[in-house]
Amino acid sequence: MAIQEDPGMFSYLAEKLGADDLTVTDVWQNTQGWSMETFSLSLEYRKGDNRVEQEIILRRQPVSGLLEPYDVSTEYRILTAMKETGVAIPETYWYEPDPAVFERPFYTMEKVDGEVHTLTQETDPDYRLIPDDEERAGLAKDFIENLVRIHACDWRSLGLDFLGDPGPGKGSALRQTEYWEAVIERAGFRNEPLVTLAVNWLKNNAPENDTVRLVHGDYRSGNYIFREKRIRTILDWEMAHLGDPHEDLAYVLGQMWRSPPPTNWVSHLLPEEEFLERYERASGIPVEPEKLHYCQILNDLKGVGIITTATNAFAKNKTPDLRPGVFGTLLDFAYVGLAQHLDGGFKV
Amino acid sequence: MTDTPLTTILERINDTLENVIAPEIDSTIVRGQLFAVVELLNQLHGKYEYRHDLLVQDIQVGRQMLVTLIEAFEKAGIETPEAISAATREVDLLGMSGEALREVRSGAKEAVSAALDLLDANRSRIDEAETVEKTVLGQLGQNILRDMMLFRPQRGWDKISQRSEED
Numbered sequence: 007m008a009i010q011e012d013p014g015m016f017s018y019l020a021e022k023l024g025a026d027d028l029t030v031t032d033v034w035q036n037t038q039g040w041s042m043e044t045f046s047l048s049l050e051y052r053k054g055d056n057r058v059e060q061e062i063i064l065r066r067q068p069v070s071g072l073l074e075p076y077d078v079s080t081e082y083r084i085l086t087a088m089k090e091t092g093v094a095i096p097e098t099y100w101y102e103p104d105p106a107v108f109e110r111p112f113y114t115m116e117k118v119d120g121e122v123h124t125l126t127q128e129t130d131p132d133y134r135l136i137p138d139d140e141e142r143a144g145l146a147k148d149f150i151e152n153l154v155r156i157h158a159c160d161w162r163s164l165g166l167d168f169l170g171d172p173g174p175g176k177g178s179a180l181r182q183t184e185y186w187e188a189v190i191e192r193a194g195f196r197n198e199p200l201v202t203l204a205v206n207w208l209k210n211n212a213p214e215n216d217t218v219r220l221v222h223g224d225y226r227s228g229n230y231i232f233r234e235k236r237i238r239t240i241l242d243w244e245m246a247h248l249g250d251p252h253e254d255l256a257y258v259l260g261q262m263w264r265s266p267p268p269t270n271w272v273s274h275l276l277p278e279e280e281f282l283e284r285y286e287r288a289s290g291i292p293v294e295p296e297k298l299h300y301c302q303i304l305n306d307l308k309g310v311g312i313i314t315t316a317t318n319a320f321a322k323n324k325t326p327d328l329r330p331g332v333f334g335t336l337l338d339f340a341y342v343g344l345a346q347h348l349d350g351g352f353k354v
Numbered sequence: 355m356t357d358t359p360l361t362t363i364l365e366r367i368n369d370t371l372e373n374v375i376a377p378e379i380d381s382t383i384v385r386g387q388l389f390a391v392v393e394l395l396n397q398l399h400g401k402y403e404y405r406h407d408l409l410v411q412d413i414q415v416g417r418q419m420l421v422t423l424i425e426a427f428e429k430a431g432i433e434t435p436e437a438i439s440a441a442t443r444e445v446d447l448l449g450m451s452g453e454a455l456r457e458v459r460s461g462a463k464e465a466v467s468a469a470l471d472l473l474d475a476n477r478s479r480i481d482e483a484e485t486v487e488k489t490v491l492g493q494l495g496q497n498i499l500r501d502m503m504l505f506r507p508q509r510g511w512d513k514i515s516q517r518s519e520e521d
Contacts, residue, residue, distance in 0.1 A: 194357075195357075196467075197460075197463055197464045197467040197468075198463060198467065199416075199419065199463060199466040199467050199470060199490065199494055200491075200494055200498070201467075202466075202467040202470040202471060203470055203487055203490065203491055203494075206470065206471070206474040206487075207487075210474070210477075317357070317358060320358065320366060321357075321358045321362050321366070323365075323366060323369065326369065326370050326373060326374045327370075328366065328367065328370045331358070331363065331366060332508070334358065335505070335508075338498060338501040338502050338505060339502070339505075341498045341501075342498055342499070342502055345491060345494065345495050345498055348491060349488065349491055349492075349495075352484045352485075352487060352488040352491070353484060354482065354484050354485045354488050
């Protein structure tokens with residue numbers, strides 16, 4: 007039953023919000039996402055003597071998707087814990103584990119007004135995603151500052167150790183390699199020769215990391231809400247984990263979210279050297295080129311993991327959504343990136 | 355190349371057309387066209403597979419990789435397990451159906467993957483193990499680039515035709 011027509015949902019929301027006479031006046035579902043289901047609810051209710059109009063976001067665990075297995079509570083716990091860190095994030099309201107309420111677990115949060123970049127190359131004749139230089143400079147500044155704040159989080163005191171401390175030394179690299187290897191195994195692609203080459207290389211060349219940080223895991227243009235030249239909130243924390251901050255840096259440098267030549271700006275925002283130099287200066291974390299190269303290969307493997315999971319969801323009929331099948335056709339792109347980076351990794 | 359069989363892709367498309375899209379269509383004309391699409395796709399079922407020559411090429415490249423790896427094992431005095439060497443034996447690829455070719459290709463990939471793991475496990479005994487891996491990567495790269503060339507550019511979801519405001 008649609009939320010607008012579900013009296014049970016009305017009374018549930020009223021109880022959670024301490025409201026009377028609540029109605030859901032509009033529901034809009036984001037159809038651009040490929041993973042968590044995101045609904046925007048427009049509510050009207052009475053609280054005491056006041057008439058309230060409020061918009062909230064409801065993020066529901068999907069049946070299937072690109073980042074299986076899902077646990078929507080992880081994202082909720084991260085965002086809730088990070089409330090006071092200065093990172094641009096929405097305020098969370100509550101988590102609902104009971105699938106009887108809305109078919110699957112979900113959480114709710116503040117709706118942040120603004121826009122999200124879609125990574126099309128057709129915004130202006132020069133193929134710039136953000137044609138206004140002043141706006142791009144403002145977003146680049148916030149983009150770096152938020153990343154620095156994420157990496158500076160004292161995750162232990164925030165209670166984020168539930169994400170799993172990989173420990174010192176090679177723990178960060180090996181844990182992520184093994185995680186994505188298992189994802190690819192579940193999707194039925196572990197026996198692809200390129201995957202085997204990559205997994206073995208990543209295990210044999212794992213770098214040391216003694217300062218474990220919170221890693222966003224999907225940090226790029228398209229994953230933040232902006233307005234008036236400022237980033238208002240960082241989105242999509244589904245792949246957040248504890249590990250080496252170079253993972254996020256290598257991800258930002260990814261070819262998929264660069265502006266086309268001649269600019270080749272990272273995440274459509276700024277030149278690579280400038281991004282790394284400003285990040286290093288602001289964070290105090292030295293950027294190590296060898297680690298960046300390692301993390302590029304790791305992120306390529308992650309891309310293969312996500313795409314093969316989508317392919318498997320499509321082939322096994324886990325969802326009536328055909329888009330994972332379309333996403334699966336991009337596997338060769340992920341393979342090309344992985345093969346190219348891996349080729350540079352062999353010391354011959 | 356994707357490993358999803360063409361029959362599965364057709365089944366999935368028809369399932370979504372029937373159960374997700376059809377219930378949303380009120381126009382009998384559009385429903386008629388949808389019926390035609392579903393039926394045409396149904397008739398393709400079981401009659402078509404991926405191009406025979408591409409599957410054969412995948413299998414041949416798989417064998418090249420196995421030969422490279424087995425030579426390295428022999429030089430190091432490492433016995434090649436039967437499951438790996440069996441995948442290098444010649445079979446009549448021309449006389450095979452698409453489904454049978456896909457099975458041979460899967461077998462070749464599994465054998466290469468197992469051989470790469472064997473190489474990794476014996477890295478200290480094999481001279482220039484990374485050179486062997488790099489050679490295998492180069493062989494693999496041929497087919498990855500070939501598949502890239504077959505890719506047709508995608509449109510964004512918002513570029514799909516839709517009714518204009520004036521309609």
